[in-house]
Amino acid sequence: MRALPYTTAILVALAGAAFSISAQAAAVKTEHVEAELVSEANALVSGADNSLALRIAPQKGWHVYWRNPGDSGIPTSISWTLPEGAAASDLQWPYPHRETLGDIVNYGYSEEVLLPVTLSLAPGLTADAPLVLKAKAKWLVCKDLCVPGSADLELSLPVVANSAATAINEDHRAGFAKARNELPQPAPADWTLNFQVYDSGSQKDFALAVRRGAITSDGEVSFFPYAGDLIGHSAAPRWAKDADGSLRLSQTLSDYYTKAPDKVDGVLVVHDGDRDKAWEISAKPGKVALVPVSAAKPAEETPPAAAPSPNYLLVLLLAVLGGVVLNLMPCVFPVLSIKAISLVEARGATAARQRAHALFYTAGVLLTFAGLAGLLLVLRGSGSVIGWGFQLQQPAFVAALAYLFFAMGLSLSGVVEFGTRLMGVGQSLVGSGGYRASFFTGVLAVAVASPCTAPFMGTALGYALAQPAAVAISVFLALGFGLALPFLAIGFFPFLAKALPRPGAWMETFKQFMAFPLYLTALWLIWVLGGLTDRNGMTVALLGLLLIAFALWLWKRTGLVSGALKLAAIAAALALLASPMMTKIAATHVAAQGVGYEPYSEARLAELRAEGRTVFVNFTADWCITCKVNERVALASDAVKNAFAERKVVWLEGDWTREDPLITRTLEHFGRSGVPLYLVYAGAAEPTVLPQLLTPEMVVAALPPAVQAPNP
Structure with a gap:
């Protein structure tokens, strides 16, 4: 009878060896994460609570998430498939650590962690063979990008009647001790x-x-x-x-x-x-x-900002190129129509006067870009999550632009004349000074350039907003220099101006014709406003346009009554900008539902990637002209629709028409400061980032090939 303890010890040792082999076989290595189920003891005790854990080991530099992931992320989860008589508790969470990426802070674990689970077995539960425990674990692992992952885990352990027949699993003794010490008491x-x-x-x-x-x-x-x-x-x-x-x-x-x-x-x-x-x-x-x-405890002294990286000069070059190309984007056309009129009118001017016009226009562009950059940096520094084009997320600003373009159109149509010569919208603001007109035309060009993102701009602006203020502003100035460069060249190289037609009687017809792009722009801005507010907000803005038209019709009329009416009409139109209807924005914005796409969310994206689906993500905005052109030319094409259907692509759309900090952070994650941004995810693989100007061929080429059905 005294041999029984030795027999028991041998059996326990054999069970422990079997457990070790099983545990090693059960570990699953996925992209950036190793996961497995582990037990604190080498056997389970019936009628008792047993200590298990989900072991998660992220790759160095990566992290998984706590129960509250912080600014973004998804908590690790586990679902069990257990034999009868077994029940598992929820995951227990050791306290997390702060994981920082830029201005985003998450709560999670960047090193191996054991998330304890209590497994209760019914009294008297016995098993002739080891008890098989199965579970599916899901997680999101992140570094500078995020990859959803999952694993089907399995653990087989013998069942004994009392704890005397168990021994501690030495491979995980330290891990369980650490987890237990870090569990909140x-x-x-x-x-x-x-x-x-x-x-x-x-x-x-x-x-x-x-x-x-x-x-x-x-x-x-x-x-x-x-x-x-x-x-x-x-x-x-x-x-x-x-x-x-x-x-x-x-x-x-x-x-x-x-x-x-x-x-x-x-x-x-x-x-x-x-x-x-x-x-x-x-x-x-x-x-x-x-x-x-x-x-509060004083923060450690911030080290001086590092000098710009060698890529700095390349970024400046990209910004200049982006500014030049911006002149070809549709959002700048209305202002260019005004500038075209001024160039033709100035054709006979002296070389010095042409240079002065070019310099004043460039100064307007550069100063406005600098001011816009400074405002954007101040707002972001105060905690606002915004990006390029943020002003077009403000209903009052959009309405003011619509009023301005409508008034300019009426002026070109001959309803009212601002000054003796129309060399730009600046004359409507400061009188007949031609240089001032050129300056304010540059200001207006920057104001309306925001809806468009030209090639090269995304990289430059994304880089700029992650740099110290001086570097960021220099990139914005380079972008402005590119925008002004064509007119600067015409001003400083007279032979370019000779290609322009001579002024003549045809100018009046040309001027009136160029009013229609301005009316079209005002119409588009009212449509954008409807997306920012609602039908009431759009109606209020249309009433403002009517009052502007009435005030301008009265412009040349004289007399006390007409003067009072002019002032009353203009005051009423301006007052509408501060109307509650104009500033009304819904607390939540549901993306427009359409055939073929769903609203974007990090959770939905992670779910689809975990299923191995191909996902196309379109970050867009109603006021983004580039986005709308891409949607009409490429995304709405039969080639793209057929490819999406054939390859079972899920289309997620992130609407940035209104401010959305989550979308802004996603844009920043990919080095962009604004829309458009197009991503193609093929399961858990890193996404493909598409260009800012799309063709159907680009979209189809970025998709993984269709899975062919096997031959019967």
Whole structure:
């Protein structure tokens, strides 16, 4: 009888060896991730809780996500297929780490992590053969791009009647110990946990207080809420310890915050080297003093910005080329029509005067580009997630442009004359000064160039917005120089101007004809406005156009009544820009539903990629002329439609007509500052980025070949 323990030991050892072989065979290596099911012991105990874990090991430089992924991402998940008598708990989550990419902060794990699971077996459960546990794990792994992944996992273990017949699995002893140490513990019973939300026009902060807490460490403090829309994840937490040992933490509210919750749950971590402590907390509303910025631990001194990379000169060249090509894009045509009139009128001027006109036009372009770049950088620095063309996401600005182009069209049609010579829209603003007119024509050219993105521009602007302010503005100025370059060349090389026709009586007919592109532009802007607001907003804008027409009709009339009417009509038209109808934007924007495509979301994209589907992603906007041309010329072609149907392509459309921080971050991820952006995903492979100007052949060539059915 005394031999029984030795027999048991041998059986346990053999079971342990079998387990090790099984565990090694069960590990699944996928792109950038290794995953497997592991057990803390080498056997399962019936009638007891058993410690298992999903082991996730990302490739170096990559990370997977916590239960709240932060600014973007998808939490790791697992679904089980278990034999009768077995039940698995939800995943348990060791506290995460902040994973930073630019101004995006995610919560997750960049090193191997064990996500514990408790497996309960019914009492008396026995098995003649090892118990087979099956599960499907899904994750999103990210670096500078994100790849969804999944694996079918399996683990076979013997079942024993009591824990005396088990032994610790040495291969994963350290991993389970680390996971257990990093699991948040329940907050001590003597803690009083309160939170307060400060949500006013000038202040948007969250404050958390742990009172009567015995937190002795002076290490850094982190708070990871379970809700994803409470705090700004990229904002640095501020903390302070009061004299009574209480801890207060403050952090900026999320852009998606709507109202104060009934309670706030999450994980509070005090970092203290190898002795980090994490507590799971649930705070109730209460009065909490904010931690001011000055009280927070000072950030490490930021090193001086690195000198521009060798690619800087190439980016400047691309920006200049993009500006030149921008002159050929449809959104700039209306302003070029005005500039064409001024060039023909100035044909007989002296060389010095022609050069001056060219320089004033260039100055208008460059100063406006610099101002636009500065405004964009300031807004982004304050936390706004915006990109190229952001002004056309503002209803009042769009309406103002529509008014301006409509008034210019009426002027060219002869309804009213601004000044003695029409050399550009500048005369409508400052009188008859020709140089000033050229300057303001340059200003207007930049204002209306935003709907278009020419080739080379996307790379240049995407680079610029990731650089220090001086470098960014220099790239914008290079783009403006390219836009002005054709007219600068005509001004400085008189032989180019000789190719222009001589002024004559035909000019009046030509001028009136050129009014129609301006009317068409105003019509298009009203259509864009309808997408930004609704039918009421469009109607209000049309009423504004009517008032503008009435005011201009009265322009040459004299007398007290007509003067009062002129002022009243113009004032009413301008007042409509601030009307609530004009500034109304729906809280959520549902992408237009059409045959063949779905609204874009990161979750839907990850789901389709995990299924191995081919996905075409179109990031577009109603005000993006380049986008609309591509959609008509390429995406609506029979060749593309047939290829999508044949190859079972799923079309996702990201609508950036209104501000959408998630789409903006995706654009930045691919080095773009605006739309269009076209991506082709073939399952889990890295996406193919298509050019900004499409042909049907380009789209079809980017798709993976159709899978041929096997011959019968």
